Amino acid sequence: MPQNNAQAPDASSLDGVRSNLPSPVRFREPQIEMAHGAGGKASRRLVEGLFVPLLFSSSSSEPLGDAAHLDFDGTRIAITTDSFVVKPLHFPGGSIGELAVNGTVNDLAVSGARAEAMVVTFVLEAGLPTPVLEAEVRAMGDAARKAGVRIAGGDTKVVEHGKADFMYITTTGIGRPLPGLTIDARSVRPGDKVLLSGPIGDHGVTILLARGDLDLEADLRSDTRSVLPWVEAMAKAAGPGIRWMRDPTRGGVATSLNELARDCGCGILLTEESIPVHDAVRGACELLGLDPLHIANEGQLLAVVAPEYADTTRHALSLSPGGENARIIGEVRQQPAGVVVVTTSYGGSRIVDMLVGDPLPRIC
Amino acid sequence: MPQNNAQAPDASSLDGVRSNLPSPVRFREPQIEMAHGAGGKASRRLVEGLFVPLLFSSSSSEPLGDAAHLDFDGTRIAITTDSFVVKPLHFPGGSIGELAVNGTVNDLAVSGARAEAMVVTFVLEAGLPTPVLEAEVRAMGDAARKAGVRIAGGDTKVVEHGKADFMYITTTGIGRPLPGLTIDARSVRPGDKVLLSGPIGDHGVTILLARGDLDLEADLRSDTRSVLPWVEAMAKAAGPGIRWMRDPTRGGVATSLNELARDCGCGILLTEESIPVHDAVRGACELLGLDPLHIANEGQLLAVVAPEYADTTRHALSLSPGGENARIIGEVRQQPAGVVVVTTSYGGSRIVDMLVGDPLPRIC
Numbered sequence: 001m002p003q004n005n006a007q008a009p010d011a012s013s014l015d016g017v018r019s020n021l022p023s024p025v026r027f028r029e030p031q032i033e034m035a036h037g038a039g040g041k042a043s044r045r046l047v048e049g050l051f052v053p054l055l056f057s058s059s060s061s062e063p064l065g066d067a068a069h070l071d072f073d074g075t076r077i078a079i080t081t082d083s084f085v086v087k088p089l090h091f092p093g094g095s096i097g098e099l100a101v102n103g104t105v106n107d108l109a110v111s112g113a114r115a116e117a118m119v120v121t122f123v124l125e126a127g128l129p130t131p132v133l134e135a136e137v138r139a140m141g142d143a144a145r146k147a148g149v150r151i152a153g154g155d156t157k158v159v160e161h162g163k164a165d166f167m168y169i170t171t172t173g174i175g176r177p178l179p180g181l182t183i184d185a186r187s188v189r190p191g192d193k194v195l196l197s198g199p200i201g202d203h204g205v206t207i208l209l210a211r212g213d214l215d216l217e218a219d220l221r222s223d224t225r226s227v228l229p230w231v232e233a234m235a236k237a238a239g240p241g242i243r244w245m246r247d248p249t250r251g252g253v254a255t256s257l258n259e260l261a262r263d264c265g266c267g268i269l270l271t272e273e274s275i276p277v278h279d280a281v282r283g284a285c286e287l288l289g290l291d292p293l294h295i296a297n298e299g300q301l302l303a304v305v306a307p308e309y310a311d312t313t314r315h316a317l318s319l320s321p322g323g324e325n326a327r328i329i330g331e332v333r334q335q336p337a338g339v340v341v342v343t344t345s346y347g348g349s350r351i352v353d354m355l356v357g358d359p360l361p362r363i364c
Numbered sequence: 365m366p367q368n369n370a371q372a373p374d375a376s377s378l379d380g381v382r383s384n385l386p387s388p389v390r391f392r393e394p395q396i397e398m399a400h401g402a403g404g405k406a407s408r409r410l411v412e413g414l415f416v417p418l419l420f421s422s423s424s425s426e427p428l429g430d431a432a433h434l435d436f437d438g439t440r441i442a443i444t445t446d447s448f449v450v451k452p453l454h455f456p457g458g459s460i461g462e463l464a465v466n467g468t469v470n471d472l473a474v475s476g477a478r479a480e481a482m483v484v485t486f487v488l489e490a491g492l493p494t495p496v497l498e499a500e501v502r503a504m505g506d507a508a509r510k511a512g513v514r515i516a517g518g519d520t521k522v523v524e525h526g527k528a529d530f531m532y533i534t535t536t537g538i539g540r541p542l543p544g545l546t547i548d549a550r551s552v553r554p555g556d557k558v559l560l561s562g563p564i565g566d567h568g569v570t571i572l573l574a575r576g577d578l579d580l581e582a583d584l585r586s587d588t589r590s591v592l593p594w595v596e597a598m599a600k601a602a603g604p605g606i607r608w609m610r611d612p613t614r615g616g617v618a619t620s621l622n623e624l625a626r627d628c629g630c631g632i633l634l635t636e637e638s639i640p641v642h643d644a645v646r647g648a649c650e651l652l653g654l655d656p657l658h659i660a661n662e663g664q665l666l667a668v669v670a671p672e673y674a675d676t677t678r679h680a681l682s683l684s685p686g687g688e689n690a691r692i693i694g695e696v697r698q699q700p701a702g703v704v705v706v707t708t709s710y711g712g713s714r715i716v717d718m719l720v721g722d723p724l725p726r727i728c
Binding site: 025027031034043051055056067068079083116117119126129130137140141152153154155157164165168172174361 | 397401415419
């Protein structure tokens, strides 16, 4: 990560009232851009340079995960929160309401927890037609029942017409750790295998096509789903062998694996031909100069598994509905430390970085 | 929207989509208006007519509260969530970031719980100047440290310039029940006393003046604060006597007490002259034809207390910083059931309804 350590000399003026100590804020960009919400490098700079120093307790050295695990009088609770601003609201395969529930169920699932309860908030634009809202609330209720999660409360705010884009939804889930699973990037070691549940990029490209900005048609649907059944099947089959999981949403597989490489200090070597990509996704990416590894998914699962559990885990996943195309796509190596490398079918290799910029804004 | 799950009368058809039963949705208004976010009657119609039947479990008949209390393997956890869209971002006495933390701390506090951890999300408008964001993140960090709550995680989305109004913040708090406190509207009974912590309407009128829409100036500040120290002091002094609490935010004291009257089935009789109102608030309300009882507060506390504990509770509150003006403002009566009545200093009386419409939009 380039921009990391320099202390912002002028940021101290913001807390000048209370303290003359230098501010811990290292985020130096003058304004917020779309890329800061894209889940890639710019997001990381914002989070690590501004949110972490000002908001989060500095006593923890845990890697930033999809969910926090807290101790309440000896009871472990996982919690995660996400806002959803996807545009358009509906797209082939899903909609904002369904995404808002499953996105949070999935963030808990890949942290090794089962969602138990959820609270939701809506920021609605005045003038929003009731049927549009009703469809999304219904989609949320259906997704919650399907995932077995209870919606326990919520809040609604309304802003003037034009001050939101139809609606923004925030969901917060709390869950219970699944027995026998310990997910921690720091437990990943050389020799471990990288497992992927299925074809990548379907969600991001579906959203792109649904916007109609590209003169392309394709028979493609978002992969949005709850990945909890997969996680449960894998935990049952190979719990002790599962070291790390992530659902590669914003920033795609490349960003999730770069974060892992950084957190575990190892290199990750992927075999390009083993990574399933639908033709329509590959075509759209070629047209736009994008790498499918950077495109968002909403119902795929990445896992790192101890080598002796790799086949068992892949097998368990492939027997779960939707997991038929699960593949081992690479492995963890000592070197190059902190880097993700893809070997191509021609025998060459290239470094795959985190997402830079925001080629596909507002995909979730 | 209040948390928790009131019973929807026709909730048996919650799965109407799948079973072909008629939709349980009773909300018939064609589109969303500002009033649906104002916390009054329109909000209640939206929540009870659309959100409750589609989202919430029908297994509970608990009244709608500010926070839901859940059981996790025998550990009780309180959870609450709110989105904040206040305009302007800064106002005398506070700002959106501070409000976002204290609003959630307060919702937990009046449910009888102490906030332990919080997760936050931001929806940011592209082009937002970094110093504006930094100031609010800093305000959140300061408020969280002051309230003793740990921020455990978060999420950031960015939307195009013009698709949000600077920023919207959502906070979700989880907390631990305070020992010796059981807050339940259904435990309220005739003879109980109604306690108010201090002058009402400061927050709403401060926001109104800060917008500059009114050609008025006044030396007024928002009352935004954490009410947790008050709740703790009251719990310690008179825990078993405290039946119900609420922080009267959107919709004001009138709306909170109407909800209570409805939930407990009793009447509530207030003495107008006992209710403290700053002159500036009274003046602005007279000018606009508003009732201070309908104006939002962000740092006041309403409580219903058993008569034998009323003086002790008021005394404990009045010894806490900021609670010096605490007053008994009325009492609970058998009749008129479900109605709030104010007796005026001239000896007359009037019924005070919930807030109708939205005279002061986006006050939190």
